[in-house]
Amino acid sequence: MRSSTYRFTEWTLSAVPGAEIRYYGKCLECFAQSTDAEVPDEAQLWCLKHAGLSRCTRYEVHAFQHFDARPTDSPAAVRPN
Numbered sequence: 001m002r003s004s005t006y007r008f009t010e011w012t013l014s015a016v017p018g019a020e021i022r023y024y025g026k027c028l029e030c031f032a033q034s035t036d037a038e039v040p041d042e043a044q045l046w047c048l049k050h051a052g053l054s055r056c057t058r059y060e061v062h063a064f065q066h067f068d069a070r071p072t073d074s075p076a077a078v079r080p081n
């Protein structure tokens, strides 16, 4: 017979140092997508260029940022066996 131990830990989410918010444009008609950039203007410019080339008319600009999840360091979370 096998016993299992479940430990519940609180987690903290932190932005990856040096990883700023990035932006990319996406065409909602043919699903083409730009590379990501530091500023939303570049993503919007990609949409305009894509519109000129493809005549696609519906777009989204996405923003994203990378985060790390780590167990929160807390003495209360450590329970001796």
Ligand SMILES: [Zn+2]
Pocket (backbone or CB within 6 Å): 027, 028, 029, 030, 031, 032, 050, 054, 056
């Ligand atoms: Zn398109």
